[in-house]
Amino acid sequence: MTSSAPPLTAASLTQTPPAKSSARGRTRVKQDPVTTTILVVVLLVLVFLVLLPLGRVLGEALSADGLAVLSKLASSRTNRATVLNTLVLGTVVGTVGTLVGFLLAYVQVRVAFRGKRLFHLICLLPVVSPPFAVATASITLFGRNGIISTQLLGQEWNIYGLPGLTLVLSLSFFPVAYMNLVGMLRSLDPSMEEAAASLGASKFTVFRTVTLPMVVPGLGASFLLLFTEAIADLANPLVIGGDYTVLASRAYIAINGEYNTAAGAAYSLVLLVPSLLVFLLQRYWSGRSSTVTVTGKPTGSFELLRANVARIPLLAVSVAVLALVVTVYAAVVVGAFVEILGVNNSFTLRHFEYLLSGIGNESMIDTTILALIATPIAGILGMLVAWLVVVRMRRGAGVVDFLGMLGLAVPGTVIGIGYLVTFNRPVALFGVNVIAPLAGGGAIAGGAMAIVMVYVARSMPAGQRSGIASLQQIDKAIDEASTSLGASGAQTFLRVTLPLIRPAFLTGLVYAFARSMTTLSPIIFITTPHTKIMTSQILAEVDAGRFGNAFAFCTILILIVMTVIGGLNLLIRGTGAGREPR
Numbered sequence: 067m068t069s070s071a072p073p074l075t076a077a078s079l080t081q082t083p084p085a086k087s088s089a090r091g092r093t094r095v096k097q098d099p100v101t102t103t104i105l106v107v108v109l110l111v112l113v114f115l116v117l118l119p120l121g122r123v124l125g126e127a128l129s130a131d132g133l134a135v136l137s138k139l140a141s142s143r144t145n146r147a148t149v150l151n152t153l154v155l156g157t158v159v160g161t162v163g164t165l166v167g168f169l170l171a172y173v174q175v176r177v178a179f180r181g182k183r184l185f186h187l188i189c190l191l192p193v194v195s196p197p198f199a200v201a202t203a204s205i206t207l208f209g210r211n212g213i214i215s216t217q218l219l220g221q222e223w224n225i226y227g228l229p230g231l232t233l234v235l236s237l238s239f240f241p242v243a244y245m246n247l248v249g250m251l252r253s254l255d256p257s258m259e260e261a262a263a264s265l266g267a268s269k270f271t272v273f274r275t276v277t278l279p280m281v282v283p284g285l286g287a288s289f290l291l292l293f294t295e296a297i298a299d300l301a302n303p304l305v306i307g308g309d310y311t312v313l314a315s316r317a318y319i320a321i322n323g324e325y326n327t328a329a330g331a332a333y334s335l336v337l338l339v340p341s342l343l344v345f346l347l348q349r350y351w352s353g354r355s356s357t358v359t360v361t362g363k364p365t366g367s368f369e370l371l372r373a374n375v376a377r378i379p380l381l382a383v384s385v386a387v388l389a390l391v392v393t394v395y396a397a398v399v400v401g402a403f404v405e406i407l408g409v410n411n412s413f414t415l416r417h418f419e420y421l422l423s424g425i426g427n428e429s430m431i432d433t434t435i436l437a438l439i440a441t442p443i444a445g446i447l448g449m450l451v452a453w454l455v456v457v458r459m460r461r462g463a464g465v466v467d468f469l470g471m472l473g474l475a476v477p478g479t480v481i482g483i484g485y486l487v488t489f490n491r492p493v494a495l496f497g498v499n500v501i502a503p504l505a506g507g508g509a510i511a512g513g514a515m516a517i518v519m520v521y522v523a524r525s526m527p528a529g530q531r532s533g534i535a536s537l538q539q540i541d542k543a544i545d546e547a548s549t550s551l552g553a554s555g556a557q558t559f560l561r562v563t564l565p566l567i568r569p570a571f572l573t574g575l576v577y578a579f580a581r582s583m584t585t586l587s588p589i590i591f592i593t594t595p596h597t598k599i600m601t602s603q604i605l606a607e608v609d610a611g612r613f614g615n616a617f618a619f620c621t622i623l624i625l626i627v628m629t630v631i632g633g634l635n636l637l638i639r640g641t642g643a644g645r646e647p648r
Contacts, residue, residue, distance in 0.1 A: 101458055104559075108450050109466070115523040116472045119484025123338075126331035126487050135332035149336065152297050152312040155231055156340070159296035160289040162236040166387060167243025167288060168281075173384045174244075175251040177377055178370035188388045190245075191395060192238050194627045196584045196601050198301040199620040201234040202608055203397040205306060206407050208233075213397075213408040226308030234302050237391060239295050243288035250284040251277075256368045269376065290348040294341050298477030300587040301601070305608055313337040314479045314587065321591060327487055334480040345475035349468075398624075401617035417618035426619065429598035434626060436514060436597070437582035440521035444578040447522065448529025449571055453563055456537040457545050470530045473523035478587030481520060486591045489516050513594035520589055521582040528581070529574025536570035537563070576634050583627050 126132055139145045170189055174182060192200065208215045208225045215223040259276050303315040313333050321330035371377055401407035405414050420426065451470040455463045548558040564571065586601040593602050600623050607616040
């Protein structure tokens with residue numbers, strides 16, 4: 067994307083804004099009534115979107131039925147195994163995904179080779195795909211009757227369970243570590259490496275004693291973020307988990323299979339504890355490391371690695387990883403155009419005909435419309451929170467920032483169950499029902515409104531972090547000058563601040579739309595017959611064994627996401643958002 071906005075990386079999504087660490091660095095802007103009103107409204111929206119559902123989950127988990135489930139976690143061997151499985155999965159995926167992301171980031175930034183743009187695009191491919199596209203394709207390729215495992219190699223691999231989950235989750239989430247570490251490697255000051263080399267250190271010694279220690283904070287941040295993503299994922303454990311039960315899938319079974327909302331809330335509460343602890347640790351780590359890893363403008367450029375003795379092995383491993391990514395997604399696309407991939411490879415369009423003639427067409431329309439509704443709301447709300455935190459708030463900026471980030475920190479399963487128990491009956495304000503129950507009413511009054519709310523809560527933090535990073539590069543005196551000329555807080559934000567951070571705003575929109583289109587964990591609990599969502603329908607097709615329909619769904623979803631992202635890129639160029647403001 068051609069934009070001057072700061073890069074949106076894994077670290078930036080969870081980093082504590084430096085603006086709050088020094089009161090002296092904050093411009094003393096007079097708080098006018100309009101700004102105060104905006105702050106109150108934003109706080110009410112955040113409470114309604116995140117805190118209220120979390121409070122209801124806590125209430126259900128601490129009810130009599132919920133406490134009974136929690137008490138069994140320590141006494142039941144099965145429940146202890148579920149908790150242990152969750153932690154093991156998070157640790158393994160965090161480690162493997164971070165190492166793969168670091169390898170690819172290092173090769174991209176420090177190794178000399180042709181085709182770096184294609185290399186980068188393939189690394190980002192999993193970002194725009196639904197969460198279980200990799201799992202479904204992996205079963206077809208490496209399952210008990212897989213194309214590669216059985217038909218080519220003559221092996222009968224059992225891909226279900228921890229090995230399969232490690233494969234698909236690592237391939238799905240390594241782009242998070244890759245984006246984080248690419249930005250960090252590019253921003254390092256090369257003078258330290260040059261000094262070590264001038265003292266006679268070999269390339270490997272420089273890497274081991276200088277480069278690696280400088281990126282340790284990024285490695286730690288990436289591991290923690292991948293750990294959280296892995297333990298919170300619901301789609302892949304349902305598709306390829308087999309008998310390897312984790313807390314997210316156990317909560318889903320409790321609600322959808324056992325119809326025990328209290329038990330689902332109890333399992334979600336247990337899942338919430340490590341997620342929040344890891345998130346707080348990651349923010350603390352990022353806040354400390356951000357003050358010591360940025361040493362100023364680089365004084366030189368890095369010398370790319372050209373020695374074949376190291377370059378060839380690094381490129382060979384990287385190409386092998388990316389070849390696996392390409393193979394998996396090629397299986398998704400090819401599987402959409404054949405009868406049964408690996409069994410009957412005859413060309414057909416019947417999967418697309420099935421989707422476009424019935425329920426699939428409805429789900430595509432519903433999902434795209436709801437994502438398009440949620441995207442600008444999430445983008446504007448994220449920019450407002452960023453503006454308040456960086457520019458307008460003198461006290462409590464960290465609290466508001468953390469509250470805005472909760473939508474990302476809380477696992478999607480917990481958010482979904484929270485919305486289920488919160489909005490399963492009418493919600494009234496001043497005697498007026500503002501949200502009808504999910505189980506009744508029309509599509510907008512029923513599930514659709516809650517789905518839009520979930521989309522906003524989950525995707526807003528990206529725009530918030532991007533906006534904070536952009537605002538910290540703008541002189542606060544601009545805002546102060548606007549206020550001194552009599553402009554209200556709202557006028558200053560709309561006429562001065564928002565045009566200056568337009569690239570960051572559009573970056574947040576891109577992420578918000580992609581996230582909304584591909585999310586499953588939170589909305590699977592609140593979809594209704596009135597509102598059909600593509601990811602939920604894909605899961606239903608996979609459960610029914612209709613992999614061809616699922617592949618067609620995934621292909622269409624990827625095309626929709628890439629089309630909208632392309633349109634936003636054209637919008638950036640057309641409005642001049644990619645140019646620095648003068």
